[in-house]
Amino acid sequence: MVLAFNTPTDRLMSRIAITIFSLGALYGVYSFGRPLYWRFYATVWRPFEDVALSSGIKTLDYDPFSAAVMEKEEQLKKELANKTTAVPKIKKPFDINDYPLSKERVHGLLQDGYIMVTWANHHYLDFAKNWVYHVKKAGVTGYIVGAMDDDILKELADLEYNTWRMNSGIVKHDLGWGSPNFHKMGRVKISLIKEFLLLDVVVLISDIDTAWLQNPMPYFNRFPEAHILTSTDQLRETVSDDSLELFPEAGASFNIGIMMFRQASMAFVDDWIKKLEDPKMWDQTAFNDLVRLGATHSDRGMKNLWKGDNGKLVVGVLPASIFASGHMFFVQRKFQELGLKPYVAHATFQYSGTPGKRNRFRELLYWDDPPEYFDHPKGFIHLKIDIPKDMWEKSKGIQGIMLAPALVNHMKLVHYQLLRLRAGLLLATLTGRVLVMPPIWCEIDKYWAPLFDGNIPGSRFKKPFICPMDHVLDIEASWNRPMDVNAAGPHIEWKEYSFFENPRLTPAVNKSRLVAHACTGDCEGGTKVSPVKDAKVGVAAGVDVENLKEALTSPQALSYKVLEVSSGALDVLLPAWLTLPAPEKDKFMHRLRHYPSVVCCLQDNPGWVWYDLMNDIQHEDRFGRKFSGDKLKFFKGDSPAVAFEET
Incomplete structure (x- = not known):
């Protein structure tokens, strides 16, 4: 059928329909x-x-x-x-050539005109991390770390630290104090000072074994006249506030591990570099020789500044209590005595190499450990040692030169604690838990030369005091290096004495405690070890290692993260190690022989005395000498001194 529009009316109606449809479509x-x-x-x-x-x-x-x-x-x-669309940052592949030392890079890092500089090889990577952590925490942004090898350069770059490639050619392992590499590094350091001064900056040089606790730049700004500010090995402060030390009263060796240089020191630095052309010259000795030439005295009107290098150099000695050496900070703790806030701790004056430095920082909670350091699948051991009052009262210091009789009270005090440490070592051996070191209280200091008044000559501080661990125990040679298990038994892990005070230790660990206490007579049921009940376990005199291990490694005992051992329980456990089976006991004794260090030094030969973890029994020391532990006696001889009578 075909529609036909034959009439005018049809055509009109069709047009109207098309119009309506079109309007509808448009709408x-x-x-x-x-x-x-x-x-x-x-x-x-x-x-x-x-x-x-x-x-x-x-x-x-x-x-x-x-x-x-x-x-x-x-x-x-x-x-x-x-708006600008954010484009994800694509990390550029590591390229050693992207980390030059240039004026443009350094000036981009300046903080109030200063740049804080340190350096490290790959062996000291954890020190570099700790250094940067504390620098940043102190509010310092103007810093840069020299990478002495390309391995550490990549590590520092990945961490997005401010760094540059030194390409020093110095070994990647421990430099070793006094070694050829150590002295080579000293010369590199002095050249670096000049390189930075040529970049038109104020340079603050810092050794890597430091922890910065305050931003020092505002302090340095108090002395704009100074060409050089230097730290010191002075062991007795000449000021009781935060003023510069008085010179020449503070006449000990200046320590070049912490120094500030302004542009006016350039000629002096050139002379210093020239003096080091002598291969036998130590960088610190050269500095001290030059700066003291024609030196004047501190001028109180000039804020204790003085002139050195025949009047050409304005010098200031940083206060020893707050720009502190290892002795002023970790041993004397002079900043606490004076009520001052320290700027920096430098891990000098210690006796166990790099591991000893690391432990010093950990002991005073200035080491940046990762979260996993504060947990362990088998947990920890906390020793509670109560020192008898009379022993404490007799250990308040000695006077005069150091002869053998002066050691008696100190050795009794230390060995009382070492015997209880031995009980802790046994518990660590039996349970696999980590032993947290107890603080070791001492009456006598330690040095590389004879003591006076029980101190390093020139120092003074209250006794008794908490010894750094490296004063009494050989961290570097024995504690830090796993011994041969065939000779010394299972490896014993350990932590610093302040571990349980560290705020990074979670309450879930620190409050999960099983307390070992001493039973009066036998424990419950006539046994030598009581079962775990209400977060407690009892031990009685005569307990043997078999029963002890069974009780302390039970699932219920191991459900607690910390085994806390009371002073009374430690007393009970003193002889328990003697019940070890013969092969295990021999291995345990081997370990005990190699853990101690020496007290040093006496005025007369033989000079030093070994501490002894078996001083309560007859035994043979690491040198094959036999001793009885019933009488304390000192004697002279050509061999290293011993603290007990030879039989």
């Missing part, structure tokens, strides 16, 4: 086309802009056909177009 395009376009735009063309657009209109009644929604979407689209 439909207007009403539906615009939102459909934006829906297509948001879901197909630019799908990732949808969240950004919709987030701005989430409070509206979202009708896609409403004029308000469409207007808002258009407005947000314009705003989004004006």
